[in-house]
Amino acid sequence: MRPSHTLSILRRSHVLALLTCAAMTPAAHGETDDVAVFEKEILPILEDNCYSCHGDGEDKGKVTLDTFGSTADLMKQQELWVHVLKNIRSGLMPPTKKDRIPAEDFAKLESWIKRAPLKLDPANPDPGRVTLRRLNRxxxxxxIRDLMGIDFRTDEEFPADDTGYGFDTIGDVLTTSPLLLEKYMQAAEAIVAKAVPLESSVTPERRIPVKQFTDRDDYEMSVSLYDPADVSAMVKISKPGTYRIILDATVRGSFAFDPGRADAGWFVDGKQVYQKELKWEDGMRLDSSFxxxxxxxxxxxxxxxxxxxxKDKKPAEKPGDGPPNVDLKFKGCTLVGPLEPEYAERPKNYERFFPRDSVPQDEAGRLEYAREILRRFVTRAFRQPADEGTVEKLSGLAIESAKMPGGSFERGIARAFTAVLASPRFLFRMEETLPEANPQVHPLLDEYAIASRLSYFLWSTMPDETLYQLAERGELRKNLSAQVSRMLEDEKSDEFVKNFAGQWLQTRDVESVSIDARVVLARDAGQEKDQRERFETFRRLNREIDEAEKNHETAKVEVLKAQRAEMRAKFGNNGRRVEFGGSLRTAMRREAEMLFRHLLRTDGSVLGLVENDSTFLNEELANHYGVxxxxxxxxxxxxxPPDSQRGGVITMGTVLAVTSNPTRTSPVKRGLFILDNLLGTPPPPAPPDIPSLEASEKKTNGDDRTLREALALHREQPLCSSCHNRMDPLGLALENFNAMGSWRDKERGQQLEPPSGKLITGEPFADVRELKHLLVTARRTDYYRCLTEKLLTYSLGRGPQPCDISTVDAVVDQLESTQGKFSSLILGIIESPAFQRRQRTTL
Structure with missing residues (x-):
C-alpha cells in the first residue's frame, strides 16, 4: 500500500530542500538531471514498495533509503544500489507477502539504478579493475609442460594457492611471498636441468623393460630369495657396434633380519657375465655393466x-609385526650404444630448443644463434614479443656462461633459460594495450594479451602456435569464434572443465571429503545409539586386553579376546564391508565433469546442468544410485528411468557428498550451495554464537529429532529465521539423499517427510524434480545471471564489480535468445568489454 498523503508531502518537501541546497553548488548537468528524475519518477516507486521496510524509521536488514544527508549522497552508495538491484531482480524484494513492483515501475527503477548511481555507460563500458596476477599452480x-616439454609437479613443490570468490584464479589473493619466490628460483633451475640438453650429441640409450622378460606389463618383478627365478628377453640390434648392457636390480629387506640367501646370475648372449650371492641387505644394487x-x-x-x-628356514610372522622378508626387485636392463662416435644422436628435446643442425664455430655466429634461440623462447615464455634489450642481455649471459670452464653453448643457453623462468614476466600475466587517442576511452588489449586471456581461460596454459601467429598478424579478433570452437574441441579444454566446473560444483573436493559411511548408515537406520555403545564396548575390551597382557594374565587375555571375537561376529555387518571408497568417489567426480564437458562440446544448453534426463554412469555408480x-x-x-530423481548437478553424488557433514546430511549446506552457485543469492554469514544443529537434536525425553525438526527450531529464532527460510526448503528437498548421495526413505528410523517446500520467492514444489524444473523455468534468469557471474569471475581473475552488470545482462540476453546454448555463454564473455579491454589508468 502507498504511504499516507501526509508522510508523502513531508518526504517530498525534504527532498526538494536537498535539491535546493544542491543547486547552490556546482554540479554536472547529467547529475542534476539524474537527481530530478529520482524526485519525479524513482522516489514514488521507493515510497510505494520499499519504505515500509527500509524507510520511515524501519531498517530491516540494517538497510535504509531515507537517512542520507542528500539525494546526491544517496546516489553515491553504489554498494547499496547494487544490493537493491540484485534483490528486486531475484524477487527477494519486496517480500512475497507484499505486492510485486509493477512492470513499468520495475523497468524505470532498474534503468535508473544502472544509469545514475552505478554510472554504467553503454557507449564506453568500464571493463573493471584487474589485478596483475601470477600463474597459479x-x-x-x-x-611448463607446453614450453619445456616436461611435467613439473607443482602440487608437490609449491604451497596450495589461496582462493577468492570460490576460485584459485583471483589476482588479489594470489600473493607472492619471499618463500614462494625462492621456490620459483629453485624450480627454474630444476626444470631447465631436466628439460634442456647440455650436449649436442649423446650415445643412444634404450630400456629393456620387465614386460619383455615376463610378458607382464609391470614396472618391476619382485621375487623372494626363497623362490627360484629364470627370465630372459631378446635384444634386437639394428646397427653393428659396441654396446653396454646395465642390469637394473635391487635387494630389498624388511626392517627385521631375514636369513634368506640366493645365487643370482646375469647372462648376455649365452655367457654369464655377472654372479652374486644375495642376502639381507636393504637397498643393495646389483652392479653389472658389461x-x-x-x-x-x-x-x-x-x-x-x-x-x-x-623355505623351512624362513622366520614366522610375529604378532603385530608382519613377516620378515628379503626380496629381489628386478626392473630389466638398459642398453647403451652403439658406443662409437659416428652413431651419436641428438638428445631428447634438443630440436625443441636448438633448431639448427650445428652450432656456429665463430663468435659472431654463435651470438646471432643465441639471439635467435632466446628471442623465440622469450616471446613464448613472456607471451608477448621479446624486446631487443632483454634478448641482448640474455644472449650476453649465455655467451659468457659458455666460455666458463666446463661450459658449452648449450649450457650457456640453459643458464639464460633459467633467468627467463625466474622472471616476473614469466610468473605474472602482464598485458599490453593498443594505442588509444581518446584518454577517456578504456583501451583495447593487444592481440597477444587476448591470446593469453583465451588460452588461460579455456586451457589453463600458454597460447599455442596458432594463437601466436594470429596475434602476430593482428587477426585474432577477426577469428575469435572459430578459435574458441577449435580450442573447445582440443583435449586441453579438459583443464577448463576440471578447473572451472571442479571449483564451481566443488567436484575437486569429493575424493577427499570426510564421510563416515558406517555412522551415516547407522543414523539412517536409527541405530546410532547402539553403534556408539558397541564402539565403546570394543574400546573398553581393547584397553582391558592391553592391561592384561602387560600384567601377563594369560587366562584373562584369552577370555577378553573371546568376548571381542564374539562381538565382532555378532556385529560385523553380516560380512558386508561398509565403504564410501575411492573408485566410487572418482566416478562421482567424473560424472559431473563429463556431463559439463558433453554439454560444452556439443553446444548443449546450460540448463541441462540443472535438469536432465541422462547422466554419465558406470556399474558401481549406477548401483549406488539404484539405476x-x-x-x-x-x-x-x-x-x-522416467521416475528417477537423478539428472542434474544438485542430485549428483559429488554435490550431495561435499555439501554434507561427516556423519549426516546438511540441509543448510545444500540449500546454501543452490543459493550461491545456481541462483546467485547467498545469505549473509551466520551471526556468532549460534548453537549447532546437534545441540537441538535431542528432545526433552532423550529421543533424537530429525534434521527437519531441528531446523524448524532454528527458524523460530529471529536471528536465524530470515536466512533459514531461504536455505532450508532447498536443502530439505534433498533429504532423501544421505551424506553419501544414495537414496533413503528414513532418517533415524523415522519415515522422512515429503520433500515439498516453497522458494523464498513464493513458488511451491512437491519434490526435488519440481525444484529443478523451477530453477530452469521460473528462476531461469537468476540461474543464467549466476552462472555468467561465476564464469566471468573465473576468466578475469577478479570478483564481481558494479560495472559487470551490463556485461552480465548482455550475456543473459544472448542465453535467453538461444535457449541457453553454451556457445552464447562462452563467446558472450570473451567478446565482452570486460574481457577485451583494460580500465584506463588516467581520467
Whole structure:
C-alpha cells in the first residue's frame, strides 16, 4: 500500500530542500538531471514498495533509503544500489507477502539504478579493475609442460594457492611471498636441468623393460630369495657396434633380519657375465655393466636366481609385526650404444630448443644463434614479443656462461633459460594495450594479451602456435569464434572443465571429503545409539586386553579376546564391508565433469546442468544410485528411468557428498550451495554464537529429532529465521539423499517427510524434480545471471564489480535468445568489454 498523503508531502518537501541546497553548488548537468528524475519518477516507486521496510524509521536488514544527508549522497552508495538491484531482480524484494513492483515501475527503477548511481555507460563500458596476477599452480604446471616439454609437479613443490570468490584464479589473493619466490628460483633451475640438453650429441640409450622378460606389463618383478627365478628377453640390434648392457636390480629387506640367501646370475648372449650371492641387505644394487660387440640381429639376455636357504628356514610372522622378508626387485636392463662416435644422436628435446643442425664455430655466429634461440623462447615464455634489450642481455649471459670452464653453448643457453623462468614476466600475466587517442576511452588489449586471456581461460596454459601467429598478424579478433570452437574441441579444454566446473560444483573436493559411511548408515537406520555403545564396548575390551597382557594374565587375555571375537561376529555387518571408497568417489567426480564437458562440446544448453534426463554412469555408480542395466567400469551417457530423481548437478553424488557433514546430511549446506552457485543469492554469514544443529537434536525425553525438526527450531529464532527460510526448503528437498548421495526413505528410523517446500520467492514444489524444473523455468534468469557471474569471475581473475552488470545482462540476453546454448555463454564473455579491454589508468 502507498504511504499516507501526509508522510508523502513531508518526504517530498525534504527532498526538494536537498535539491535546493544542491543547486547552490556546482554540479554536472547529467547529475542534476539524474537527481530530478529520482524526485519525479524513482522516489514514488521507493515510497510505494520499499519504505515500509527500509524507510520511515524501519531498517530491516540494517538497510535504509531515507537517512542520507542528500539525494546526491544517496546516489553515491553504489554498494547499496547494487544490493537493491540484485534483490528486486531475484524477487527477494519486496517480500512475497507484499505486492510485486509493477512492470513499468520495475523497468524505470532498474534503468535508473544502472544509469545514475552505478554510472554504467553503454557507449564506453568500464571493463573493471584487474589485478596483475601470477600463474597459479595448475597454470604454472601446464605452461611448463607446453614450453619445456616436461611435467613439473607443482602440487608437490609449491604451497596450495589461496582462493577468492570460490576460485584459485583471483589476482588479489594470489600473493607472492619471499618463500614462494625462492621456490620459483629453485624450480627454474630444476626444470631447465631436466628439460634442456647440455650436449649436442649423446650415445643412444634404450630400456629393456620387465614386460619383455615376463610378458607382464609391470614396472618391476619382485621375487623372494626363497623362490627360484629364470627370465630372459631378446635384444634386437639394428646397427653393428659396441654396446653396454646395465642390469637394473635391487635387494630389498624388511626392517627385521631375514636369513634368506640366493645365487643370482646375469647372462648376455649365452655367457654369464655377472654372479652374486644375495642376502639381507636393504637397498643393495646389483652392479653389472658389461660391454659387448654385436652385429645386426637378435641376442638373448637372461637373469636367474637360485635359493640357497630352504623355505623351512624362513622366520614366522610375529604378532603385530608382519613377516620378515628379503626380496629381489628386478626392473630389466638398459642398453647403451652403439658406443662409437659416428652413431651419436641428438638428445631428447634438443630440436625443441636448438633448431639448427650445428652450432656456429665463430663468435659472431654463435651470438646471432643465441639471439635467435632466446628471442623465440622469450616471446613464448613472456607471451608477448621479446624486446631487443632483454634478448641482448640474455644472449650476453649465455655467451659468457659458455666460455666458463666446463661450459658449452648449450649450457650457456640453459643458464639464460633459467633467468627467463625466474622472471616476473614469466610468473605474472602482464598485458599490453593498443594505442588509444581518446584518454577517456578504456583501451583495447593487444592481440597477444587476448591470446593469453583465451588460452588461460579455456586451457589453463600458454597460447599455442596458432594463437601466436594470429596475434602476430593482428587477426585474432577477426577469428575469435572459430578459435574458441577449435580450442573447445582440443583435449586441453579438459583443464577448463576440471578447473572451472571442479571449483564451481566443488567436484575437486569429493575424493577427499570426510564421510563416515558406517555412522551415516547407522543414523539412517536409527541405530546410532547402539553403534556408539558397541564402539565403546570394543574400546573398553581393547584397553582391558592391553592391561592384561602387560600384567601377563594369560587366562584373562584369552577370555577378553573371546568376548571381542564374539562381538565382532555378532556385529560385523553380516560380512558386508561398509565403504564410501575411492573408485566410487572418482566416478562421482567424473560424472559431473563429463556431463559439463558433453554439454560444452556439443553446444548443449546450460540448463541441462540443472535438469536432465541422462547422466554419465558406470556399474558401481549406477548401483549406488539404484539405476538398473549398467555394467562395466567405463563411464558412459545413460538415459535415466522416467521416475528417477537423478539428472542434474544438485542430485549428483559429488554435490550431495561435499555439501554434507561427516556423519549426516546438511540441509543448510545444500540449500546454501543452490543459493550461491545456481541462483546467485547467498545469505549473509551466520551471526556468532549460534548453537549447532546437534545441540537441538535431542528432545526433552532423550529421543533424537530429525534434521527437519531441528531446523524448524532454528527458524523460530529471529536471528536465524530470515536466512533459514531461504536455505532450508532447498536443502530439505534433498533429504532423501544421505551424506553419501544414495537414496533413503528414513532418517533415524523415522519415515522422512515429503520433500515439498516453497522458494523464498513464493513458488511451491512437491519434490526435488519440481525444484529443478523451477530453477530452469521460473528462476531461469537468476540461474543464467549466476552462472555468467561465476564464469566471468573465473576468466578475469577478479570478483564481481558494479560495472559487470551490463556485461552480465548482455550475456543473459544472448542465453535467453538461444535457449541457453553454451556457445552464447562462452563467446558472450570473451567478446565482452570486460574481457577485451583494460580500465584506463588516467581520467
Amino acid at each position: 595448475v597454470e604454472y604446471r601446464n605452461t 660391454e659387448v660387440k654385436w652385429e645386426k640381429g637378435e641376442y638373448p639376455v637372461r637373469f636367474t636366481m637360485k635359493p640357497l636357504v630352504g 538398473p542395466g549398467v555394467e562395466g567400469g567405463n563411464m558412459r551417457l545413460v538415459k535415466l
